[in-house]
Each structure stands twice: as C-alpha cells, then as structure tokens.
Amino acid sequence: MLWFISALGTAVCFGVNNTLFKWGALQHLSKVCIQLFFYWISFFILLLFTIIKGSFEFHILPILTGALIGILNANGNIQMSKAFEKGPASITSTIIAMNTVIVVIATSLLFPQSIPLTNWIGIVIIILAACIIQYQPNKTAHIEYKLWILSCCLALLSIGTVGVIMKFSTYQHFSMGEMLVSMYGGGAVYLSLLARKEFKKLTAHKIEIKIGILVGILSTIGYSCYLFALKEGPSSVVYPIISLNCIVVLIGSLIIFKERLKKYQLIGIILTLCGIVLTKI
Known part of the structure; x- marks a missing residue:
C-alpha cells in the first residue's frame, strides 16, 4: 500500500511543479x-540526508546513470517551460504525458518482456489522441504552433528516456x-554551465530562487517516492499513476490560468488518459 501512496505523491508533486513552470513561463x-536553483537545492538536501544516514556509496555506473537522468530531465523541463510559453498548459502537459509510449516500447525491447x-x-x-489534441483549425499563428x-516533442x-533509464536502474x-x-x-553541474552568464545577475533572480527552492523540495519528495514505488510496487500500476500528473496540471490550468478547452481537445485528453492506463495494464 505504501508504494501506491508513493506513486500518488509523485503524481501530485510533479503536477504541482509543472503548474509552477507554467506560471513562471507566464511571468517571463x-x-x-x-x-x-531547484537542482542545487535538491542536490544539497539529498547529499546531506545520505551523509547523515551514512548510506552513500560511490559506484561509477550508478553515478553516470543518475547524472544522465538529471541532464535529460533538466532538458525535458526546460523544453516543457518553452512549450508552456507557446500553448495551454492543459494540452501541453497531456501531450508530454504521452511519453508512456516510449517507455512501453523501449522497455519491451531492452528488457525480457513482451507487449x-x-x-x-x-x-x-x-497516437490518435495526439492527432486530435494538436489539431489547429486556425493557421494564423503557424510559426508559434510549430515551435x-x-x-x-523534445x-x-x-x-x-528518463522513464526508461529509471526502469534500467x-x-x-x-x-x-x-x-x-x-x-x-549531474543536472546541477549541467545547468550551471548553461546559466553561467546568469550568475552575474544572481540578485535579479529573487523570484526564480524562491520558485526553485519550492520546486526543489517537491522534486526531491517526488523522485524519492518514484524510485520507492518502482522498487516496491508493480511498474504496470506505478507508471500510469505517475503519468496522471497531467490531471493536476489540467485542474490548475482551468482554475488558476482560466484556460478553456474546445470539445475536440477535451475528447483528446480523455483518450490520452485511457491510453496511458491501457499501456500499463
């Protein structure tokens, strides 16, 4: 039962974080x-915890695997924030939640299991839902739509890919x-290289620091629950629960950002949720 609660906790944490990314995108x-900021906060929290617990060990393959996950996840979050600038959070988060297709197909090829x-x-x-959701009858903002x-997609x-590597770990x-x-x-070092110019204007990013701290705490809790749920519970149930973090974003988008969905978009979202569950049964 604890793994089920952990999976739900992960979905809520990820959903709240993605909603915060949308808010940050709207605030430019x-x-x-x-x-x-959130990567460094999470890194220091976990490093301190493992040192106090005395459970940290240095093995090259887990270290490299974890660093790769951090870099990929950071890139995914940055691209998600860019997508939030161009489109509604409710639809964007639903499209990104379709990454479950990659996880299902890749794990069936890499690990001894059939689909x-x-x-x-x-x-x-x-795939059908993706075609419905991304449909745009108005082509006036064609360039923005492509971006x-x-x-x-990025x-x-x-x-x-993060989900596949997490399964491997x-x-x-x-x-x-x-x-x-x-x-x-690994993610913090990578982002430090990307943001090296921003260090000169550190005092000008007070809001980013506050948001980063909050996201860092939620992310630490979310990923800790994620790994625990994968370790203790069946992945066939864990993955769809976590993928439903888009529901949290959807609710936040309708309440906080006052987004309105067209009927065909709502149908696409419902189909996506059904598809996510079916891919993990």
Missing part, C-alpha cells in the same frame, strides 16, 4: 535559473540514494 521568468494486446491498443489510442509542437522524448538494483544524489548533482 528565467527557465534555466529556476531549474538551476500485450492491451498495451498496443493503448498506444494506438494515444510549440517542437518543444512538446520534452516528451527527454522525459520518456531499478532492474540493476542501484542504490536509491546514490541515484538521486548523482541525478541532481
């Missing part, structure tokens, strides 16, 4: 700075503490 805050019929039905439904779709690929029985510390450490 620095996307890289928010990511930078059942229900998974294939889910994949077909998700939005591009950012959504975020989807990055976050989907649990399959190899890597230490959860070691993975998380190296994940945030």
Whole structure:
C-alpha cells in the first residue's frame, strides 16, 4: 500500500511543479535559473540526508546513470517551460504525458518482456489522441504552433528516456540514494554551465530562487517516492499513476490560468488518459 501512496505523491508533486513552470513561463521568468536553483537545492538536501544516514556509496555506473537522468530531465523541463510559453498548459502537459509510449516500447525491447494486446491498443489510442489534441483549425499563428509542437516533442522524448533509464536502474538494483544524489548533482553541474552568464545577475533572480527552492523540495519528495514505488510496487500500476500528473496540471490550468478547452481537445485528453492506463495494464 505504501508504494501506491508513493506513486500518488509523485503524481501530485510533479503536477504541482509543472503548474509552477507554467506560471513562471507566464511571468517571463528565467527557465534555466529556476531549474538551476531547484537542482542545487535538491542536490544539497539529498547529499546531506545520505551523509547523515551514512548510506552513500560511490559506484561509477550508478553515478553516470543518475547524472544522465538529471541532464535529460533538466532538458525535458526546460523544453516543457518553452512549450508552456507557446500553448495551454492543459494540452501541453497531456501531450508530454504521452511519453508512456516510449517507455512501453523501449522497455519491451531492452528488457525480457513482451507487449500485450492491451498495451498496443493503448498506444494506438494515444497516437490518435495526439492527432486530435494538436489539431489547429486556425493557421494564423503557424510559426508559434510549430515551435510549440517542437518543444512538446523534445520534452516528451527527454522525459520518456528518463522513464526508461529509471526502469534500467531499478532492474540493476542501484542504490536509491546514490541515484538521486548523482541525478541532481549531474543536472546541477549541467545547468550551471548553461546559466553561467546568469550568475552575474544572481540578485535579479529573487523570484526564480524562491520558485526553485519550492520546486526543489517537491522534486526531491517526488523522485524519492518514484524510485520507492518502482522498487516496491508493480511498474504496470506505478507508471500510469505517475503519468496522471497531467490531471493536476489540467485542474490548475482551468482554475488558476482560466484556460478553456474546445470539445475536440477535451475528447483528446480523455483518450490520452485511457491510453496511458491501457499501456500499463
């Protein structure tokens, strides 16, 4: 039962964070700075925790794997924030949640498991939903539309790859503490290189620092619950629960950002949620 609660906790944490990314995009805050601050905060929290607990060990493969996850996740979040600037959060988060297709197909190829019929039905439904959701009858903002779709696809690929590597880490029985510390450490170093010019204007990013701290705390809790849920519970149930973080963003978008969905978009979102569940049954 704890793994189920952990999966729900992950979905809520990720959903709140993605809603904060949308808010930051609307406020024209620095996307890289928010990511930078939250990665460093999470890194120090987890490093301190593992040192106090005395559970941190240094193994090269888990360290490199965690660092790769951190870099991919950082890129995915940055692209997601760019997509939030161009399109509605409710639809954007739903499209990115389709990364479950990548996870299902990749894990079936890399690990000793086959794709059942229900998974294939889910994949077909998700692809159909993607065609419906991204449909744009008004072509007046064609360039903005292309940039939005591009950012959504890049975020989807990055976050989907993260899911595959996370599965690999649990399959190899890597230490959860070691993975998380190296994940945030690798991502923090990578983002520091991207944001090196921003360090000169550090005092001008007070809001980004506050948002980064909040996102960092939620992300630390979310990924800790994520790995625990994958370790203790069936991935066939864990993944769809976590993928439903887009529901949190959808609710936040309707209440906070006053977004309005067209009927065909609502149908697409419902189909996506059904497809996500089917890909993991």
